[in-house]
Amino acid sequence: MSALSVFFRLAALLPLGVVEDDDMVAGMRILVIEDDREAAQYLARGLKEAGHVAEVAADGHAGALAVEGGGFDVVVVDRMLPGRDGLSIVEEMRGRDDATPVLILSALGQVDDRVVGLRAGGDDYLTKPYAFSELLARIEALARRRRPGDVETVYRVGDLELDRLSHAVTRAGKDVPLQPREFRLLEYLMKNAGQVVTRTMLLENVWDYHFDPQTNVIDVHISRLRSKLDKGFDKPLLHTVRGAGYMIRDGGRPT
Amino acid sequence: MSRPGDAARGPQATRGPEAGRGAASRAAEAPATAHRWGAFGRIVRTTAFKLSLVYLVVFTAAALFLLVYIATSTTDLLSRQLEETIDAEIKGLAEQYKSGGLNRLVRAVDARSRAPGASLYLLTDFAGNRIAGNVADAPAGLLDAADGDAQPVPYQRLQSDVAEEPRAKTHEALVRIHILPGGFRLLVGRDLAEREQFRAILRQAFQVSVGVVILLALGTWVFVTRRVLKRIDAVSETTKRIVAGDLSGRIAVDGSGDEFDRLAISVNAMLDRIEQLMHGLKEVSDNIAHDLKTPLTRLRTRLEVALAGPPTLIAYREALEATVEDSEGLIRTFEALLRIARVEAGSTGVALAPLDAAAIAREVGELYEPVAEEEGATMTVDAPGSAPVMGDRNLIAQALANLVDNALKYGHRPDAPARVRLSVRRVAEAVEIAVADAGPGVPEADRERVLGRFVRLEQSRNAPGSGLGLSLVQAVASLHKGSLTLGDAGPGLVVTLTIPAAERGEG
Numbered sequence: 001m002s003a004l005s006v007f008f009r010l011a012a013l014l015p016l017g018v019v020e021d022d023d024m025v026a027g028m029r030i031l032v033i034e035d036d037r038e039a040a041q042y043l044a045r046g047l048k049e050a051g052h053v054a055e056v057a058a059d060g061h062a063g064a065l066a067v068e069g070g071g072f073d074v075v076v077v078d079r080m081l082p083g084r085d086g087l088s089i090v091e092e093m094r095g096r097d098d099a100t101p102v103l104i105l106s107a108l109g110q111v112d113d114r115v116v117g118l119r120a121g122g123d124d125y126l127t128k129p130y131a132f133s134e135l136l137a138r139i140e141a142l143a144r145r146r147r148p149g150d151v152e153t154v155y156r157v158g159d160l161e162l163d164r165l166s167h168a169v170t171r172a173g174k175d176v177p178l179q180p181r182e183f184r185l186l187e188y189l190m191k192n193a194g195q196v197v198t199r200t201m202l203l204e205n206v207w208d209y210h211f212d213p214q215t216n217v218i219d220v221h222i223s224r225l226r227s228k229l230d231k232g233f234d235k236p237l238l239h240t241v242r243g244a245g246y247m248i249r250d251g252g253r254p255t
Numbered sequence: 256m257s258r259p260g261d262a263a264r265g266p267q268a269t270r271g272p273e274a275g276r277g278a279a280s281r282a283a284e285a286p287a288t289a290h291r292w293g294a295f296g297r298i299v300r301t302t303a304f305k306l307s308l309v310y311l312v313v314f315t316a317a318a319l320f321l322l323v324y325i326a327t328s329t330t331d332l333l334s335r336q337l338e339e340t341i342d343a344e345i346k347g348l349a350e351q352y353k354s355g356g357l358n359r360l361v362r363a364v365d366a367r368s369r370a371p372g373a374s375l376y377l378l379t380d381f382a383g384n385r386i387a388g389n390v391a392d393a394p395a396g397l398l399d400a401a402d403g404d405a406q407p408v409p410y411q412r413l414q415s416d417v418a419e420e421p422r423a424k425t426h427e428a429l430v431r432i433h434i435l436p437g438g439f440r441l442l443v444g445r446d447l448a449e450r451e452q453f454r455a456i457l458r459q460a461f462q463v464s465v466g467v468v469i470l471l472a473l474g475t476w477v478f479v480t481r482r483v484l485k486r487i488d489a490v491s492e493t494t495k496r497i498v499a500g501d502l503s504g505r506i507a508v509d510g511s512g513d514e515f516d517r518l519a520i521s522v523n524a525m526l527d528r529i530e531q532l533m534h535g536l537k538e539v540s541d542n543i544a545h546d547l548k549t550p551l552t553r554l555r556t557r558l559e560v561a562l563a564g565p566p567t568l569i570a571y572r573e574a575l576e577a578t579v580e581d582s583e584g585l586i587r588t589f590e591a592l593l594r595i596a597r598v599e600a601g602s603t604g605v606a607l608a609p610l611d612a613a614a615i616a617r618e619v620g621e622l623y624e625p626v627a628e629e630e631g632a633t634m635t636v637d638a639p640g641s642a643p644v645m646g647d648r649n650l651i652a653q654a655l656a657n658l659v660d661n662a663l664k665y666g667h668r669p670d671a672p673a674r675v676r677l678s679v680r681r682v683a684e685a686v687e688i689a690v691a692d693a694g695p696g697v698p699e700a701d702r703e704r705v706l707g708r709f710v711r712l713e714q715s716r717n718a719p720g721s722g723l724g725l726s727l728v729q730a731v732a733s734l735h736k737g738s739l740t741l742g743d744a745g746p747g748l749v750v751t752l753t754i755p756a757a758e759r760g761e762g
Contacts, residue, residue, distance in 0.1 A: 224625050
């Protein structure tokens with residue numbers, strides 16, 4: 001993870017194009033409600049390495065108390081906790097109009113478990129065992145989602161512009177013709193500009209598929225999109241983050 | 256009955272109504288006869304006995320009702336006829352008296368008294384002295400009640416008049432007294448023997464019919480025990496064997512198509528399903544043992560070797576990176592196995608929703624089209640219009656993705672790129688989703704086998720893959736009450752997923 005953490009520290013220092021407050025991605029306060037002590041510790045350490053502040057609550061009651069205290073940017077909660085059900089904590093939060101983004105972790109992986117989790121007020125749902133890079137990318141995407149900038153109709157990264165209303169994409173003023181799916185792929189990447197987006201996140205958000213397509217179909221779609229965006233330009237915008245996923249951002253390869 | 260330890264066995268004794276009743280009846284008997292009553296109790300408790308008893312009671316009651324009804328109505332009719340006859344005779348005799356006086360009446364009475372099968376006659380003067388007739392004696396006071404209703408009385412015939420009867424015998428008769436002008440009293444009656452005989456016949460008929468009903472009840476008992484309950488007993492015997500662990504036991508079906516056959520067929524279907532699930536579970540654990548232990552061993556060995564080797568950062572890092580990669584593979588296999596098991600058990604908990612299979616096929620085609628292009632393969636999607644089915648979008652999409660993925664990986668000859676064709680069409684009541692390739696195909700003998708978990712054919716051993724793809728497609732097919740068939744695309748393999756079509760207009 002050290003490569004990632006270096007990257008995020010760099011990302012926090014670099015000026016990042018049109019989207020100004022990307023520094024919010026680093027230095028978040030994250031509450032982890034997880035009863036497996038060892039897993040929680042690793043998680044906290046990983047989050048700290050990525051430049052965030054992580055607090056751990058070891059059971060449902062402690063977690064609920066910590067949530068009530070407030071001040072967290074993202075809450076990560078295990079669904080099955082001793083003392084208290086993880087979902088009830090989320091429901092309580094939403095009942096208080098506490099809109100802090102919540103990521104639910106669960107060992108249950110049925111499609112409807114996911115729906116139940118999201119219906120309870122969770123913003124995202126991740127099944128154990130997960131890759132840490134996946135969890136980190138999702139936490140950061142959640143923090144980003146809160147920002148008021150989400151309602152903007154035009155996304156800009158460097159000289160790339162995407163108009164969400166007219167579906168027009170231009171780079172350096174030149175039209176970039178995209179297929180409808182490619183447009184949605186780029187839209188999602190640009191919405192999360194400056195952040196790692198994993199293959200699973202893309203599959204879920206762009207295709208609405210919740211399964212593992214053995215072959216890395218996403219990679220092929222990305223490389224096709226990349227050839228349309230970056231071909232003929234010196235500065236690539238669509239980057240591959242090794243071991244994690246993809247990122248669209250203005251600026252060179254970080255590592 | 257207080258055996259030591261009864262209190263401790265309390266919960267056992269009340270386990271079921273059968274056990275409870277058995278204990279109660281045994282408790283009521285002396286210990287010596289307990290076993291005899293136990294056997295009797297067992298018979299009493301059988302359905303055959305109860306059925307026969309009900310049969311007996313119902314039919315006896317019906318026969319009794321019928322006979323009583325016939326008896327009362329016919330007795331009424333007979334009595335009325337007798338009365339009418341008596342009235343007619345009295346009227347006739349009174350007319351004789353009126354026209355010919357006492358002499359003529361006496362002659363008429365004598366004549367009638369001697370006729371065979373005669374009625375009863377008695378003529379007395381005002382003081383009660385007998386003048387004529389064939390009745391020896393009338394009970395005291397009877398003659399005072401004149402012109403009343405006809406009434407049954409005991410009487411004796413005159414011995415001289417009835418030759419066949421050696422001595423006077425008391426009979427019963429229906430009589431009526433008429434007072435003639437001049438104080439003479441005339442008694443006319445009819446013997447009731449006829450009515451009594453008829454009653455006797457009815458009584459006999461009743462006894463015979465009860466006897467027949469008892470015989471029929473016994474017959475029912477034997478039939479029900481032999482033919483019907485024996486089959487129920489066979490069912491409980493089989494289930495006992497199954498509970499004891501022999502899952503292969505099945506209930507005999509005799510092909511008669513009656514309720515017992517239908518019961519046996521559905522119980523057998525249930526057993527098939529249970530056996531299939533158990534088999535699936537066993538297979539999963541066997542597969543996990545085999546296919547997960549190997550990479551786990553590799554993973555552990557690598558870590559141990561790294562620890563034993565020189566403690567350099569590079570060596571450690573390499574070992575860790577390889578371990579992360581391996582564990583990712585393990586997790587994938589594990590998830591795939593779990594998913595198959597869940598889909599097979601039908602416990603994804605996902606309510607099937609109306610979907611358009613053609614649209615899903617187009618989406619999956621679009622998802623894989625760049626992959627095909629990159630590999631130099633050609634992929635065509637032939638899924639026009641809509642093909643409504645009831646299903647789970649993710650599962651159908653994953654099944655199609657697996658099929659297309661397989662076709663791209665294995666569906667080509669060494670010298671030529673893959674040609675994959677994904678088509679959806681409606682066939683009668685079903686939707687057929689077919690993925691065809693131009694590869695070497697699958698030999699007919701292997702077609703059933705490749706649907707199993709972790710099965711990989713020799714020629715594809717070196718290509719990447721877990722051997723779980725088709726197992727999931729198979730599971731998805733059965734969750735949707737459809738089927739999966741492998742066929743010859745000539746050349747190549749065609750895999751067809753058939754799902755029942757939803758009503759037109761849905762999806």
